[in-house]
Amino acid sequence: MRETPSFPRVTTSAFPTVADPAAPPAPVDVRALAGALAGIVGPSHVLTRDASLLVYRSDGLPGLARDPALAVFPGSRDELVAVMRALAAVGAPFVARGAGTGLSGGALADGVTLLGLHRLKRILAIDAEARTATVEPGVVNASLTKAVAPFGLHYAPDPSSQTACTIGGNIAENAGGPHCLKYGVTLNHVLRATIVLPDGTVIPLDRGDDGGYDLLGAFVGSEGCFGVVADVTVRLTPDPERVITLLADFTSVRAAADATSRIIAAGILPAALELMDQATIEAVESSIYAAGYPRDAAAVLLIEVDGAAAGLEEDAAAVETECRGAGARGVRVARDATERARLWQGRKKAFGAMGRVSPHLAVQDAVVPRTQLADVLEEIQVIGARHGLRVCNVFHAGDGNLHPNIPYDAGDPEQSRHVHQAMREIMARCIAAGGTITGEHGVGLDKLPYMDALLTAETLDAMCTLRDVFDPERRSNPGKVVPVRACKEWHGAASVRGGQA
Amino acid sequence: MSLETTPLGRERAGLDSCVHCGFCLPACPTYLALEDENDSPRGRLVLMGALLDGTVERDDPVVREHLDKCLGCRGCETACPSGVPYGRLLEAARETITVDRPLPLVARVVLAVFARPVLLRPALAFARAARALGLPAIAVHLLPRRLAMPFAMLASTGRAKAGTDLSDSRAAASHPPPGAHRGTASLLTGCVMEGLFTGVNRATERVLAVNGWRMRAAAGQTCCGALHAHAGDADTARALARRNIAAFEAGGADVVVMNSAGCGAMCKEYGHLLAGDPAWAPRAAAFAARVRDVHELLAEAGPRPTSGAGGVRVAYDAPCHLQHAQRVVAPAQAVLGALRHVELVALADSDQCCGSAGIFNLVQPDVAERVLAPKLARIAESGAEVVATGNPGCLMQIGGGLVLDGRRVVTRHPVELLDEGYARGLGPG
Numbered sequence: 001m002r003e004t005p006s007f008p009r010v011t012t013s014a015f016p017t018v019a020d021p022a023a024p025p026a027p028v029d030v031r032a033l034a035g036a037l038a039g040i041v042g043p044s045h046v047l048t049r050d051a052s053l054l055v056y057r058s059d060g061l062p063g064l065a066r067d068p069a070l071a072v073f074p075g076s077r078d079e080l081v082a083v084m085r086a087l088a089a090v091g092a093p094f095v096a097r098g099a100g101t102g103l104s105g106g107a108l109a110d111g112v113t114l115l116g117l118h119r120l121k122r123i124l125a126i127d128a129e130a131r132t133a134t135v136e137p138g139v140v141n142a143s144l145t146k147a148v149a150p151f152g153l154h155y156a157p158d159p160s161s162q163t164a165c166t167i168g169g170n171i172a173e174n175a176g177g178p179h180c181l182k183y184g185v186t187l188n189h190v191l192r193a194t195i196v197l198p199d200g201t202v203i204p205l206d207r208g209d210d211g212g213y214d215l216l217g218a219f220v221g222s223e224g225c226f227g228v229v230a231d232v233t234v235r236l237t238p239d240p241e242r243v244i245t246l247l248a249d250f251t252s253v254r255a256a257a258d259a260t261s262r263i264i265a266a267g268i269l270p271a272a273l274e275l276m277d278q279a280t281i282e283a284v285e286s287s288i289y290a291a292g293y294p295r296d297a298a299a300v301l302l303i304e305v306d307g308a309a310a311g312l313e314e315d316a317a318a319v320e321t322e323c324r325g326a327g328a329r330g331v332r333v334a335r336d337a338t339e340r341a342r343l344w345q346g347r348k349k350a351f352g353a354m355g356r357v358s359p360h361l362a363v364q365d366a367v368v369p370r371t372q373l374a375d376v377l378e379e380i381q382v383i384g385a386r387h388g389l390r391v392c393n394v395f396h397a398g399d400g401n402l403h404p405n406i407p408y409d410a411g412d413p414e415q416s417r418h419v420h421q422a423m424r425e426i427m428a429r430c431i432a433a434g435g436t437i438t439g440e441h442g443v444g445l446d447k448l449p450y451m452d453a454l455l456t457a458e459t460l461d462a463m464c465t466l467r468d469v470f471d472p473e474r475r476s477n478p479g480k481v482v483p484v485r486a487c488k489e490w491h492g493a494a495s496v497r498g499g500q501a
Numbered sequence: 502m503s504l505e506t507t508p509l510g511r512e513r514a515g516l517d518s519c520v521h522c523g524f525c526l527p528a529c530p531t532y533l534a535l536e537d538e539n540d541s542p543r544g545r546l547v548l549m550g551a552l553l554d555g556t557v558e559r560d561d562p563v564v565r566e567h568l569d570k571c572l573g574c575r576g577c578e579t580a581c582p583s584g585v586p587y588g589r590l591l592e593a594a595r596e597t598i599t600v601d602r603p604l605p606l607v608a609r610v611v612l613a614v615f616a617r618p619v620l621l622r623p624a625l626a627f628a629r630a631a632r633a634l635g636l637p638a639i640a641v642h643l644l645p646r647r648l649a650m651p652f653a654m655l656a657s658t659g660r661a662k663a664g665t666d667l668s669d670s671r672a673a674a675s676h677p678p679p680g681a682h683r684g685t686a687s688l689l690t691g692c693v694m695e696g697l698f699t700g701v702n703r704a705t706e707r708v709l710a711v712n713g714w715r716m717r718a719a720a721g722q723t724c725c726g727a728l729h730a731h732a733g734d735a736d737t738a739r740a741l742a743r744r745n746i747a748a749f750e751a752g753g754a755d756v757v758v759m760n761s762a763g764c765g766a767m768c769k770e771y772g773h774l775l776a777g778d779p780a781w782a783p784r785a786a787a788f789a790a791r792v793r794d795v796h797e798l799l800a801e802a803g804p805r806p807t808s809g810a811g812g813v814r815v816a817y818d819a820p821c822h823l824q825h826a827q828r829v830v831a832p833a834q835a836v837l838g839a840l841r842h843v844e845l846v847a848l849a850d851s852d853q854c855c856g857s858a859g860i861f862n863l864v865q866p867d868v869a870e871r872v873l874a875p876k877l878a879r880i881a882e883s884g885a886e887v888v889a890t891g892n893p894g895c896l897m898q899i900g901g902g903l904v905l906d907g908r909r910v911v912t913r914h915p916v917e918l919l920d921e922g923y924a925r926g927l928g929p930g
Contacts, residue, residue: 047537051563054551055544062521073536100538101523119536140527163580164523288584352582355520 028092030069033113036090037072040082045119047071056114059102060161061363063410064445068095068109073116077136077230080120084228085200087113093475094198096224098138098166102173103363104444106223106480117168117228123147124231131236132191137168137229141175144234153236156183159440160348168229174221176440178272178347179304181398183237185440187220193232195219198476202230218466223442224477226470240306243271244316245334245343248301248323249294253277253381253393256299257374259326260397263303264370266322268315273398274302274347277377280354280394280405284346287353291346292339297329301397302347350394351405357392358407362419366427368435370400376433380404383425387418391426401439402430428453443481451483504553507600508593508735513553515586519546525587528580530854531570534871539567542577542587549594559598568594570868572861573731574821574854579828588826589773595733604732608864615692615724616737625696632659632697641904647866650901654862657900658697660911679713679805686798687719687754689745689768691761693893701893704920705760705795711923712804719752727767728859730774742771743781746788757788760795760916762820762892763859766827768792794823795916796891799839800832806929807922809842815918816848816885818876818899820892824852833891836915842922848883850875855890857898873902880910889915 030048038046047053048070057065074080087094095109097116107114120136123144127133128151135144141162145154158177159165165175171193176185183189192206193216208214219226250256256275263270276284281293281300293300301323305315320331334340346353354361368376377393384391384406395403404426408419427437427450437443437450451460463482467474504510525542526532532541539548548564551557557564568591575588603609614620631637637656641649686709690702706716722745726738745768749757759765769792775785817837823829837845856862856872876899880888888899891914900912922928 045536047539049563051548051551051557051561052537052539052567054556055538055541055547058521060520060522075536099523099526100543143527161522161524164526287582288579289582349524349582352520352522352524355518355522355583355585359517361520 028069028090028112033086033090033092034070036086037070037083040086041072041074041079045073045075053114056097056100056116057108059097059100059105059107061103061105061446063360063362064105064108066105066108066110066445068114069111071114071116073119075119077120080117080228080230081196081200081202083115084196084198087115087475088198088200091473091475093478095477096168096172096228098169098172099140099161099164101161101165102169102444103365103441104173104438104446106173106442106444106477107169108445110479112478115228118166120168120230121166126151128153128236131238132233133236134231134233135167136231137166137171139167141165141167141170148236151236152239154239155189155234156180156237157186157189160351162348167232167234171220171229171232172222172224173440173442176396176401178274178396180440181273181396182269182271182306187217189235189237190216190220191233191235192216193219194230195227196230197227198471198473219470221442222467222470223444223481225467225481227476240271240308242309242312243304243306243340244312245340246301246303246305246316246319246323247293247332247334247343248303248320248328249297249330249332250299250301250326250328251297252327253299253377254374255327256301257377257397259301259323259328260373261371262322262326263319264398266318268305268318268322270303270319270398271306272302272304273396275393275395275397276300276302276347276350277393279390279392280350283353283357283392284350287349287356289345289349289353291342293346294330302343347394354392354405354407358409360408360410362406362408362423363441364402364404364406364423364426365438365441366402366404366430366435367439368400368402368430368433370398372433372435373397373400376402376429376435379429380426383422383429387422389415389418389422391422396439399439400435424449445480448480448483451481503555504559504597507597509549509590509597510553512586512590512593515590516546516550516553518583519543519585520583522582524582525577525580528576530572530574530576530856530872531868533875534868535570539563540570542581542585545571545594546585546587546590549590552594552597559600560602565598565602568598570865572821572854572856572858572872574858575825576821576852576854579825579852592730592733592735595731596735597733599733604734605864608732608860611860611863612729612732612734612737615728616741618723621692621696621724625692628655628697632656646905647870649905650862650866650870653904654897654901655697657897657904657912660900660904679802681713681802682715683713683798683802684715684755685717685753686714686756686758687717687749687752688758688760689719689722689725689764691764691893692724693897694761698893698896698914701760701914701917704914704917705758708804708916708919708923709758709795709798711927712799712802714758714798717752717754719749719754719757721748721751723748725764725767726774727763730767730770731859735774738767739774739778742774742785746771746781746784749788749791750784755791756798757792758795758798759792760891760914762794762823762827763894765792765794766822769827794827794829794832794891796823796829796832796836799916799919800835804836804839804919805923805927806839807842807919808926808928809922812843813887814846814885815840815843815887815889816846816851816880816883817915818848818851818855818880818888818890818895820890820895821854821858823891833915836919837889840915840918840922841928842925843887843918846883846885848885848888849879851879855895855898855902857892857894859894862894862898869898873898877902877906881908886910887918888912889918891915
């Protein structure tokens with residue numbers, strides 16, 4: 001398992017509302033808490049045995065693991081609220097978790113309560129006319145689209161884990177996906193939500209459209225640090241009249257990156273524009289999701305244009321022209337829905353397909369300005385080569401959202417050290433290019449070490465102040481997103497509360 | 502103690518290919534029903550890894566509980582982008598932990614009976630006699646639902662085939678064979694299939710004959726051993742496999758045909774099962790290469806369509822060991838496509854397990870019922886009058902659930918429907 005990253009210290013007074021963090025923590029009696037929670041959700045939905053907590057030590061990033069003290073799975077909204085109040089009553093910190101598909105260690109509970117929301121999986125309402133759906137947080141992203149498909153609608157944000165990840169988790173991470181280039185990320189599709197604050201208060205939040213602040217906008221992407229979603233109303237998107245999917249084949253990564261910039265510069269906004277390099281193509285084509293990508297290509301672009309049927313073929317033709325102009329060896333158009341699904345299947349399962357290449361996979365997520373893609377990608381290869389590593393790139397080229405993944409063997413300490421060093425260098429390069437450290441996976445635990453390189457102490461301070469509006473005791477997903485002194489800020493909070501517990 | 506030399510230890514590479522992505526969760530019937538990741542493929546793989554790493558002991562009740570609750574449907578395998586060989590890992594893990602603990606009594610009794618024709622034949626004859634007297638149907642009325650399920654399953658095997666043609670199917674045998682002779686085939690008659698679904702075996706033989714296959718008996722065949730292998734009793738499974746290999750070698754047919762998805766999946770794995778036995782490994786591999794599901798054989802050149810248009814509403818439910826274990830999907834669709842005398846209706850989540858899973862519904866009745874519940878709900882929504890599925894366990898599990906719910910919907914094997922259609926006449930094409 002990977003070592004805990006050392007948490008950079010924030011040197012300003014980052015925690016204005018918290019008393020001396022050196023004060024002794026108020027210990028949580030785990031057995032008593034488990035008993036109280038079992039009284040709410042039933043004993044079969046509270047886990048305390050070490051062996052049964054093992055699978056909950058990690059999310060979709062198995063290199064990071066933390067042991068939860070216990071796990072609780074409420075099965076209804078009433079149970080959720082009661083659980084949150086029981087946790088608040090004893091000042092117990094907690095971490096919300098959906099399907100555990102996240103890729104930043106954001107749902108890891110380090111010695112605290114893991115609050116699984118996967119049982120809250122009811123679709124509460126579908127309003128096809130208003131094009132909205134109201135769902136509980138544990139509803140799986142793809143099952144919402146499946147449920148509204150008969151109305152000619154879909155839920156647009158489509159992270160690659162959409163067959164498994166939950167809407168609640170998508171909100172916490174402000175999840176993206178291939179089609180977010182055109183349709184926007186989760187934030188653009190969330191209308192209203194009912195939130196349970198860490199103290200157990202239930203509040204409705206909206207986007208401030210009727211006046212007031214956009215508090216829901218602040219909540220989306222807060223990575224579980226502001227509270228928990230009880231239900232959410234999302235926007236549904238009409239299925240496009242027509243979709244054309246193209247696969248362009250390049251003999252260099254630079255040419256593929258150039259084609260990306262040319263397409264956008266030509267004024268075309270594809271629904272998706274994905275780049276896969278040779279290493280990724282090889283992994284996909286060797287898996288059961290072989291998509292028919294050319295194995296000898298240095299890179300392929302998977303491009304989709306959609307919308308009204310009229311004029312769409314012209315868009316597709318323009319995309320092909322730009323690809324060929326950038327040096328594409330060939331451009332292929334998916335003939336039917338089956339071929340289209342196959343091309344996409346390969347892309348969406350690429351991450352898992354890399355599991356075949358080596359025992360472990362370091363997954364990264366960063367953003368650079370689109371115009372610098374070619375330069376940064378070349379430097380990533382140089383960094384990888386310097387450390388004797390193979391970097392597989394599969395990413396949302398259209399918005400410059402990189403996913404350099406490194407297959408490796410975590411059992412080899414020397415190689416692991418090189419992986420971590422290479423990742424740090426890649427991140428530094430992305431920041432230097434004017435980019436950022438996460439496009440869609442979130443900061444979680446994995447990206448904490450990069451936060452102070454990216455943001456000033458004053459900005460981090462402001463983030464803490466905002467968090468305190470929702471979670472003044474800092475019990476909700478402690479130790480994530482914003483680096484804090486020794487990751488123990490909640491101890492101080494507990495001591496301030498004193499006799500209230 | 503190191504487990505590296507145990508069956509699970511030898512499958513270590515398969516375990517390592519899991520990247521913890523979680524894509525298997527929605528494909529797992531027990532995760533959906535029980536809502537704990539320990540009852541998901543990812544959770545069970547983590548427990549298997551912990552066994553090998555020594556983080557948990559072989560006799561840890563948590564490991565036992567969650568491995569026991571796995572149906573072995575392998576729905577996760579077709580959802581897994583990393584190609585984790587979950588079915589093999591599960592059997593290896595069960596074999597590894599069974600060393601320290603006996604199977605539950607009911608499982609031991611059932612497995613012992615299935616391994617011994619001298620016990621199995623009278624048991625099935627008794628079941629048929631009880632069925633003929635209508636005793637299971639009476640028991641269903643008298644017993645509480647939980648206890649009634651085994652009787653409902655038995656009752657379902659003899660239900661009137663509501664809404665379908667009951668005319669003499671043997672008329673089908675009089676159809677002239679197609680132009681091409683396709684080869685010779687021997688049927689693995691199976692334990693439950695021959696005992697309780699005799700009609701399915703005869704229909705299989707007739708349907709294959711109509712499609713150009715010459716049937717040959719294979720004397721001396723026995724239980725395929727799937728139930729034993731799934732439960733972790735690999736030694737008995739290997740002993741049964743050797744007998745079958747010898748029997749079908751002596752039979753000499755080109756192919757060994759299966760009409761039970763569970764048996765077919767097992768027989769296709771004989772090569773792996775006996776890989777460690779130098780005397781038998783090549784014979785096992787050669788045998789496995791000859792095994793075909795009846796849908797596969799029929800789809801090779803058709804099958805020849807029935808005549809008519811529309812009719813009884815039929816929904817297809819894919820047996821897990823056909824869809825996920827054998828990955829036989831298109832051939833099943835080809836067989837359905839040849840059923841011109843019925844109206845096919847869509848069944849949502851038809852790739853999800855029904856909860857039968859060999860003897861799972863006997864040893865884990867509560868879990869089996871919770872897995873079955875959504876299946877019955879989807880069947881009701883589909884409006885189907887007949888549910889077609891190519892595995893005796895699924896026929897009985899779904900059929901039993903329908904009996905308990907007092908529904909008139911019946912379960913049939915797809916080849917029975919084809920056989921009945923042929924009795925009416927061949928269609929054009």
